[in-house]
Amino acid sequence: MDKMQYAIGIDLGGTKVAAGVVDGQGRILGRSHRPTEVDRGREVVLENTVRAVREALARSPRWVRGRIQAVGVGAPGTVEAGTGRVLLAPNLRWQDVALGQLLQERLQMRVYVDNDANCAALGELLAGAGRGSRHLLVITLGTGVGAGLVLDGQLYRGAGGFAGEVGHIPVLPDGPLCGCGRRGCLETLCSATAVAAMARQAVSDGRGAAIVAAARRIAQGQVDARAVMAAARWKDPVALAILREAGTYLGIGLAILVNLFNPERIVVGGSLARAGEALLGPAREELARRALPGLAQQVAVVAAELGNQAGVVGAAALALGWGRKEPGPGPEGAARAGAEPAEG
Numbered sequence: 001m002d003k004m005q006y007a008i009g010i011d012l013g014g015t016k017v018a019a020g021v022v023d024g025q026g027r028i029l030g031r032s033h034r035p036t037e038v039d040r041g042r043e044v045v046l047e048n049t050v051r052a053v054r055e056a057l058a059r060s061p062r063w064v065r066g067r068i069q070a071v072g073v074g075a076p077g078t079v080e081a082g083t084g085r086v087l088l089a090p091n092l093r094w095q096d097v098a099l100g101q102l103l104q105e106r107l108q109m110r111v112y113v114d115n116d117a118n119c120a121a122l123g124e125l126l127a128g129a130g131r132g133s134r135h136l137l138v139i140t141l142g143t144g145v146g147a148g149l150v151l152d153g154q155l156y157r158g159a160g161g162f163a164g165e166v167g168h169i170p171v172l173p174d175g176p177l178c179g180c181g182r183r184g185c186l187e188t189l190c191s192a193t194a195v196a197a198m199a200r201q202a203v204s205d206g207r208g209a210a211i212v213a214a215a216r217r218i219a220q221g222q223v224d225a226r227a228v229m230a231a232a233r234w235k236d237p238v239a240l241a242i243l244r245e246a247g248t249y250l251g252i253g254l255a256i257l258v259n260l261f262n263p264e265r266i267v268v269g270g271s272l273a274r275a276g277e278a279l280l281g282p283a284r285e286e287l288a289r290r291a292l293p294g295l296a297q298q299v300a301v302v303a304a305e306l307g308n309q310a311g312v313v314g315a316a317a318l319a320l321g322w323g324r325k326e327p328g329p330g331p332e333g334a335a336r337a338g339a340e341p342a343e344g
Helices: 042-058 099-107 116-127 192-204 209-218 225-233 237-261 271-275 277-290 293-298 307-319
Strands: 006-012 016-023 028-035 068-075 078-080 085-089 094-097 111-115 136-141 145-151 154-156 265-269 300-303
Touching: 006 042, 006 116, 006 307, 016 042, 016 307, 028 042, 028 307, 042 099, 068 099, 068 116, 068 307, 078 111, 085 099, 099 111, 111 116, 111 307, 116 136, 116 145, 116 154, 116 265, 116 307, 136 237, 136 271, 145 237, 192 209, 192 225, 192 237, 192 271, 209 225, 209 237, 225 237, 225 271, 237 265, 237 277, 237 293, 265 277, 271 277, 277 300
Parallel strands: 006 068, 068 111, 136 265, 265 300
Antiparallel strands: 006 016, 016 028, 078 085, 085 094, 136 145, 145 154
16 A cells, blocks of 8 residues: 555444544554444434544644545445445444445545454554465454455455354354354354353352452453453463363364465454453464364464554555455555545
8 A cells, every 4th residue: 555645444333433544554643433322323323423534634634634535434244345335233233224325425535335354354464463464364352253354465255245254153063142043153152242251150150259350440340351351360260261261262263264264374353352362372272283284384373463443444444445356556556556446
């Protein structure tokens, strides 16, 4: 991506919307975030998004504001990237919303929309732990488990545009019930939601005193993944065992993906990735045990570098051509910088 290009990236989530003005090296020059306010309906969500964009522009250098080329949006759920339509986003309570068109009308700028995990992958590819990779998987561990797939330097979306739903890989027959209606999906075993469920069970069994103490200190008494990670930093054996179990299941899922795609690097991000080696160590061990030896030895499993900025940076990269089929100044270098992007 040409370093003299600028775009706006939007990371639209169920609880907050973040926007940033980003340059071609992935640096955020002005940023803002606001509550999404899903309960107040779609129009309020759109208005909060527009306000976040305007605030980010106001906080960026004046000389940048007139040079914005486009806007990119990472949205949760299933997204028809070519049209900018959000087909289904449970966290936003949306179904078949023409997000790209609606924002384009309000912002009077060209808007591109993709799945948030795809945007996180583009962010890490541009400016994070995936720099220099051509075969990259970015796994996000949050409320669920998602993935962005970069294969041979190109973002891979699949036949219908919905590739990367790794959270619904069946891992444990007759395992916990998933929101998709099936049992034993990967995200029921190694997401932040799964870790919180294991912690609540430990507390119910009388084994989670340190987790309860951590919850009171950092999570307003709520026994969740944050409390488990805090207790693990105190070397609490129950918290460490929960993260080891989650990491082991993550490793099983990674082994499946490694055998399928033979990536050179897997970047693990999302809120649960802050557990660090307590989670990633067991994942690497299980991956090495289960994947084909030659493939397991070729892949590095690393923590994401951009944290909660990956979505904004990646959405801006999308706006400037990364991950899009039409010519643009993305990693494939198919067009000269500054070329007029196509509608999407």
